[in-house]
Amino acid sequence: MELRPRAAARRAIAVGGIVGAATIYLSMVGLVGAFARRPLVAGVGGDGPGVITLGLVMLAAVPFIAGMNVASRIRFGAVAGSGLLSIGSAALSGLVGGLLLGAFIIVADAIPLNQIFIAVTSALVGVLAFGQGPLIGALIVTAVGAVAGAVGGSIQMLDSRDRRAILSGIGIVMLLALLEPILDPILDRIELDDVRDFVFSAGGLSQAAAALTLALVIGLSWAWGRPAAPLRDRMRAVPAEQRRVIGFALAAIGVAALLILPQISTGFVSLVLVNVGFYLMLALGLNIVVGYAGLLDLGYVAFYAVGAYTMAILISPSSSIGGPFEAAVGPEWAFWLAIPFVMLVTALVGVLIGAPVLRLRGDYLAIVTLGFGEIARILFGSDALRNWVGGPNGVVGLPNLHIPGFGEMSGPGDYFYPVVAFAAFAAFVAWRLSNSRTGRAWNALREDESVAEATGVNTTNYKLLAFALGGTLGGLSGALFAVQLRTVFPGSFLLIVSITVLAIIILGGMGTIRGVIVGALILVGLPDALREFGQYRFLVYGAALVAMMVLRPEGLFPSRIRRAELHEDVDADSRPQPAASGQATT
Amino acid sequence: MLRRPRRLTLLGVVLWALRVGIVAGVVVGAWATLTSGGLSGGTWITLLAAGLSQGAIYALIALGYTLVYGVLLMINFAHGEVFMLGSFSGMFVANALLSADGFMVSYPLVGLLGVFAAAMLTSMLVALVLERVAYRPLRRAPRLVPLITAIGASLFLQYTAFGMFGSRTRRYPPVELLSGRVEIFGFSFQRIEVITIVAAVVLMALLFYFVERTRTGRAMRAVSEDKDVAALMGINVDRTIVITFAIGGLLAGAAGVLYAFLFNRVDFGMGILPGIKAFTAAVLGGIGSITGAVVGGVLIGILENVGPSLLLFGLGVPSPNQLRDVVAFSVLVLVLIFRPTGLFGRKENV
Numbered sequence: 001m002e003l004r005p006r007a008a009a010r011r012a013i014a015v016g017g018i019v020g021a022a023t024i025y026l027s028m029v030g031l032v033g034a035f036a037r038r039p040l041v042a043g044v045g046g047d048g049p050g051v052i053t054l055g056l057v058m059l060a061a062v063p064f065i066a067g068m069n070v071a072s073r074i075r076f077g078a079v080a081g082s083g084l085l086s087i088g089s090a091a092l093s094g095l096v097g098g099l100l101l102g103a104f105i106i107v108a109d110a111i112p113l114n115q116i117f118i119a120v121t122s123a124l125v126g127v128l129a130f131g132q133g134p135l136i137g138a139l140i141v142t143a144v145g146a147v148a149g150a151v152g153g154s155i156q157m158l159d160s161r162d163r164r165a166i167l168s169g170i171g172i173v174m175l176l177a178l179l180e181p182i183l184d185p186i187l188d189r190i191e192l193d194d195v196r197d198f199v200f201s202a203g204g205l206s207q208a209a210a211a212l213t214l215a216l217v218i219g220l221s222w223a224w225g226r227p228a229a230p231l232r233d234r235m236r237a238v239p240a241e242q243r244r245v246i247g248f249a250l251a252a253i254g255v256a257a258l259l260i261l262p263q264i265s266t267g268f269v270s271l272v273l274v275n276v277g278f279y280l281m282l283a284l285g286l287n288i289v290v291g292y293a294g295l296l297d298l299g300y301v302a303f304y305a306v307g308a309y310t311m312a313i314l315i316s317p318s319s320s321i322g323g324p325f326e327a328a329v330g331p332e333w334a335f336w337l338a339i340p341f342v343m344l345v346t347a348l349v350g351v352l353i354g355a356p357v358l359r360l361r362g363d364y365l366a367i368v369t370l371g372f373g374e375i376a377r378i379l380f381g382s383d384a385l386r387n388w389v390g391g392p393n394g395v396v397g398l399p400n401l402h403i404p405g406f407g408e409m410s411g412p413g414d415y416f417y418p419v420v421a422f423a424a425f426a427a428f429v430a431w432r433l434s435n436s437r438t439g440r441a442w443n444a445l446r447e448d449e450s451v452a453e454a455t456g457v458n459t460t461n462y463k464l465l466a467f468a469l470g471g472t473l474g475g476l477s478g479a480l481f482a483v484q485l486r487t488v489f490p491g492s493f494l495l496i497v498s499i500t501v502l503a504i505i506i507l508g509g510m511g512t513i514r515g516v517i518v519g520a521l522i523l524v525g526l527p528d529a530l531r532e533f534g535q536y537r538f539l540v541y542g543a544a545l546v547a548m549m550v551l552r553p554e555g556l557f558p559s560r561i562r563r564a565e566l567h568e569d570v571d572a573d574s575r576p577q578p579a580a581s582g583q584a585t586t
Numbered sequence: 587m588l589r590r591p592r593r594l595t596l597l598g599v600v601l602w603a604l605r606v607g608i609v610a611g612v613v614v615g616a617w618a619t620l621t622s623g624g625l626s627g628g629t630w631i632t633l634l635a636a637g638l639s640q641g642a643i644y645a646l647i648a649l650g651y652t653l654v655y656g657v658l659l660m661i662n663f664a665h666g667e668v669f670m671l672g673s674f675s676g677m678f679v680a681n682a683l684l685s686a687d688g689f690m691v692s693y694p695l696v697g698l699l700g701v702f703a704a705a706m707l708t709s710m711l712v713a714l715v716l717e718r719v720a721y722r723p724l725r726r727a728p729r730l731v732p733l734i735t736a737i738g739a740s741l742f743l744q745y746t747a748f749g750m751f752g753s754r755t756r757r758y759p760p761v762e763l764l765s766g767r768v769e770i771f772g773f774s775f776q777r778i779e780v781i782t783i784v785a786a787v788v789l790m791a792l793l794f795y796f797v798e799r800t801r802t803g804r805a806m807r808a809v810s811e812d813k814d815v816a817a818l819m820g821i822n823v824d825r826t827i828v829i830t831f832a833i834g835g836l837l838a839g840a841a842g843v844l845y846a847f848l849f850n851r852v853d854f855g856m857g858i859l860p861g862i863k864a865f866t867a868a869v870l871g872g873i874g875s876i877t878g879a880v881v882g883g884v885l886i887g888i889l890e891n892v893g894p895s896l897l898l899f900g901l902g903v904p905s906p907n908q909l910r911d912v913v914a915f916s917v918l919v920l921v922l923i924f925r926p927t928g929l930f931g932r933k934e935n936v
Contacts, residue, residue, distance in 0.1 A: 025746075028749075028750055029746055029749035029750055030749040030750070031749070116678050116750075116751070117750050117751070118750070118751060118752040119749060119750065296730055296733070296734075298737075355597060355600055356600070356601060356604065356919075356923045357922070357923060358597065360922060360923075360926065362729045362730055362733075363660070363661050363729060363730065363733045364922055364926060366661075366730075366733060367661065367865065367869070367918065367922065368918070368919050368922045368923070370862070371862075371866075371915040371916075371918045371919045371922075372915075372919065374862070374911065374915050375912050375915045375916065375919070378908070378909065378911050378912050378915075379909075379912065381908075382905070382908045382909055382912075383904040383905045383908060384898075384903045384904060384905075384906075384908070384909060386904070460597065495858070496741075499737060499741060502734070502737070503738075506734060535745065535748060535749075535753075536745065536749065538741055538744070538745045538748075539741075539742060539745035539746065539748075539749060541738070541741055542738045542739065542740070542741030542742030542743070542744070542745060543738070543742050544738070545734060545735065545737060545738025545739075545741065545742075546719075546720050546735050546738040546739055546742060548738075549724065549727075549731050549732075549734050549735040549738065550720065550723050550724065550735065553727065553731055
């Protein structure tokens with residue numbers, strides 16, 4: 001957009017207002033305070049000055065990104081020095097944002113807001129003001145904002161090859177630093193002590209390692225990145241035969257890395273990944289219901305609960321069924337014989353929930369299923385069913401999982417391999433379904449129910465099948481969860497579980513397995529690994545759901561069909577008109 | 587001419603069995619309770635009063651759902667959080683007024699008005715920001731997209747409150763005007779219950795006047811009838827939608843203060859359950875219908891207070907009041923399954 005200087009300045013100031021509001025919000029909600037305790041790049045000599053914390057990076061990222069945005073939106077045409085003017089606009093927006101945050105610092109220092117906003121403490125003011133007084137701090141913050149905006153703007157003005165190189169350099173350094181709690185123990189475990197001492201220091205990257213990584217990634221990325229040739233296009237240029245081999249090799253490397261991981265890392269990593277596995281299975285199941293068949297289910301946690309409780313009742317010696325059952329089949333086999341029952345029960349529950357709501361569409365279906373989920377949770381926790389499912393106390397004392405030939409799983413982290421196996425099974429089922437006749441029937445159902453019915457799809461049966469299969473996968477996850485935790489409480493099956501699973505498949509891209517895996521890793525794995533997140537993960541889920549729907553409704557890794565659907569208007573415009581081209585040739 | 591009998595499907599049979607089962611359960615449960623004589627008349631009156639006052643609050647929130655659904659055909663799932671934030675804001679003002687030389691004690695009426703004003707304005711502001719940031723860009727998107735956005739917004743607002751105000755349950759200061767009991771027709775009621783009902787009725791009367799008698803109200807009705815035609819008639823649709831959200835927010839803020847006085851608690855998760863129940867009320871009354879929202883709210887309030895005792899007590903179910911939320915959710919599920927248009931709803935909305 002070409003703008004005259006005054007209009008451009010007005011725009012930049014408006015963006016600056018958003019920058020200020022966003023940074024003040026992040027401070028007031030407590031994220032800055034929580035993240036300021038996490039060093040990313042250590043200071044001089046480890047704990048010395050110059051520590052770059054996660055909080056600082058988060059705050060600086062706001063004017064940085066805004067600067068990129070401003071520089072790309074505000075152009076001055078073919079005037080001499082127009083690039084500088086764009087960068088100037090970017091700096092202006094950062095400056096305005098910094099001024100607002102500076103004003104906030106002064107206000108927060110003068111008026112005790114702590115009674116209302118618990119995060120606005122003198123400690124927060126100290127963090128924001130870089131340990132200086134409020135006035136000097138405000139000046140520093142303003143300067144930092146302006147510089148971050150200008151840097152963002154300048155990077156935006158580079159050509160795409162340079163820009164991509166620099167951004168991936170920064171991104172990978174940040175990622176390495178973020179993953180310190182996982183990577184550090186791994187290096188320790190495989191006894192690369194020299195490397196460890198060089199790379200990590202005081203809970204973050206050492207300055208030397210950060211600089212080295214940055215230079216390395218930028219260099220490599222620059223040397224590799226021909227302008228305007230994304231990886232996907234280059235992959236397409238490779239012959240199909242070779243492409244399959246490459247794909248297979250990559251998958252094999254991924255699987256091998258995954259299988260080796262618990263051997264070289266700590267129990268903490270295994271535990272995080274086990275949790276990711278539970279959510280991955282849930283997401284694969286919900287993906288069948290929502291992504292394939294287009295039935296938005298907000299009470300999906302009910303299947304998780306039913307699976308967990310069925311397993312618990314069947315194998316816990318303290319329940320009236322579990323004792324005799326275990327005595328009859330022996331402790332090694334109890335879990336494995338209970339699995340088919342769990343699948344049967346959850347499939348049945350899927351049909352039972354699905355049958356009455358068949359006629360409902362869209363948002364009404366979502367609300368009814370939400371109602372079912374809440375009813376299930378309250379019933380499991382109530383005194384009315386205490387004799388069967390233990391009421392508020394839940395079912396306790398589940399035996400450990402035995403795997404014939406491998407022995408007994410003793411710690412929660414031991415469940416890594418079983419969970420991987422089950423998740424792989426779920427992914428296999430989902431993958432085979434998506435390319436089958438059934439999957440195509442679901443697609444038709446999702447696109448247009450009336451048309452699907454008219455073309456001979458039995459909508460009733462396919463909807464029930466989606467509920468049953470989705471429920472079965474969710475139930476399996478629940479069964480495994482129960483055994484891993486060895487207890488089942490009603491408190492584990494809150495509405496938030498359903499929403500988390502929904503967020504996973506929305507973020508990854510509805511309908512694709514690849515997207516679901518990435519979504520589970522980002523939304524469950526990352527917050528689990530980063531303890532600083534705590535409860536803020538739900539804030540991020542909420543923001544992610546809104547942002548994805550507004551900016552990129554097809555998800556990060558959309559299926560081809562899905563992307564076409566959601567961008568109908570764009571495609572229709574860019575596609576050559578067949579009638580017009582036909583006339584041109586004749 | 588004879589109507590051809592409809593084909594008997596398995597599904598139809600299941601649904602009919604469900605209907606019969608529910609009616610039988612309700613009759614048997616109620617009969618068992620009433621003949622057992624375990625609960626006195628006074629208990630029923632108490633439960634009914636509690637139901638009416640909670641129902642009035644649900645009705646206020648439900649109006650927000652129903653108004654928005656009327657103009658946008660979307661479920662504003664984050665409306666419960668609009669209510670929650672209003673309640674918080676009112677509490678901070680109330681506490682500030684109390685500590686400011688006991689203003690709340692010496693001028694309780696003025697103070698209460700201030701509390702209500704703060705809560706209503708905050709809720710209105712949140713609703714407007716929500717509309718602008720989360721919903722307006724999606725006006726033309728497929729129907730599920732705004733619903734998912736609304737769920738995300740709901741989560742975001744909840745944990746914003748968690749981050750800003752903490753997880754601690756907070757309380758409004760005690761106000762003498764609202765505590766104690768009153769005698770009406772020989773029965774003793776909590777004063778706050780009576781005041782809640784009166785306040786809700788006043789607000790609803792104002793809303794009726796606004797929607798039925800003013801130009802803006804007429805514009806709202808026109809937009810909910812048909813957006814495109816309304817635009818052709820010279821109505822500013824965007825502005826009307828903004829006003830609708832604003833009114834929904836104002837009512838939710840008032841409900842937030844009343845709810846917090848009634849239950850004496852304010853916390854970041856307080857919006858979820860009243861939100862879902864108010865939505866149930868809107869659906870029960872027929873979503874899009876203002877009368878329906880009011881009737882539905884009162885019905886839900888009464889059902890969830892009287893229902894567990896009436897239906898389950900006689901059957902010997904232990905602690906039936908644990909299951910009061912189940913009653914509300916069951917009503918939601920059953921209404922949507924058997925009569926999705928609700929009591930006063932129009933057919934085409936489903």
